[in-house]
Amino acid sequence: MKNFYKSLLTIFLATIVLMPFNNVKAGNKDRSGEAGAGELLINPWARSAGWGGANVSNVRGLEGTFNNIAGVAHTKQTDINFTYTSWLQGSGIKVMAAGIAQRVGESSVFTLAFQSMSFGDIEITTVDQPEGGLGTFSPSLMAITLGYAKAFSNSIYGGISVKLISESIKNASTQGVAIDAGIQYVTGEMENIHFGISLRNVGPNMKFSGDGYSLSTAIPGKDNLFTMTQRGASFELPTQLNIGAAYDFLFDIGHFTLAGNFTSNAFTKDQFTLGGEFSFKDLVILRAGYAYEEGIFDKITEPTRTNANRGFSAGLTVQIPIDKDKTRFIGIDFTYIPTDSFGSTNMFAVRIDL
DSSP states (O other), X not given: OXXXXXXXXXXXXXHHHHGGGSOOOTTOGGGTTOOOXXXXXXXXXXXXXXXXXXXXXXXXXXXXXXXXXXXXXXXOSEEEEEEEEEESTTSOEEEEEEEEEEEETTTEEEEEEEEEEEOOOEEOOOSSOTTOOSOEEOOEEEEEEEEEEEESSSSEEEEEEEEEEEXXXXXXXXXXXXXXXXXXXXXXXXXXXXXXXXXXEEOOOEEOBSGGGEEEEEOTTOSSEEEEEOOOOEEOOOOEEEEEEEEEEEETTEEEEEEEEEEEESSSOOEEEEEEEEEETTTEEEEEEEEEOTTTTSOTTSTTOOOSBOSEEEEEEEEEEOSTTSOOEEEEXXXXXXXXXXXXXXXXXXXXXX
């Protein structure tokens, strides 16, 4: 318990140190839309997204790079994941994610993950040519996560990661950095009680710059054109705090996990997520979750509704053991998330757990 309190104190002190870089006002719905880098709130991993990210307290392996970096410390040896997401079908938006978590030594794990979001080709329009005909451009959003997690004991796990963020269009771009930190605590006679907390997307403000902020203009009485560069406004990162708990019901044929999570968002509504996952001998795994926020039951046309997702999510995993002890697997994950006004969000993943 002494080490547990030390770890909690470390996370708390880190939070205090990092707060000046990002003015956090949790759950302030009036600030919706003021933050940038919103892609950092999109879970790119199919397995944890299948129950709405309710597994903050018991996430395992590489997928912990999203909702709780401490979960990476549970990596047995090597965890490799490739995930493809068709986000809000009909919008043409695709999300690609890939990464690896590698154990080094008895208790330390390093991870490297990559997330890319593409929007396809968008027609270039201007005030003079609103119908286009000037070609196309392709926005690009990317994030690279470098993380470290450690098992401090059989019950305490912690981690920290740095995310390098890049956003660009044809003539403007921005780069930034964000820090995530998290801790997990496992207890119970069968180690089936889980608690977790994570702080995500803490970092300095970002600001776009480039030729897109330049304008050629003429000065009265002068023959030459002059270039005027405007200043872009800076924006904050979508900081998020997660607090979760989970309980494993153990059976001879597998287990059922009930998990809950509270998410405090600095620039959007707070969320309460409840999810469940049933594993049949670690071969077939079913999961589902529901994320509630204010206005989620309203029609999409209502002013209080600010999320295209309906709150429900479901997923399926099929795994094939590749060793005699059935501790190493090759798995395929699928997740379905229904939405309003668009088609559903569908996620497919191939995972290798060595």
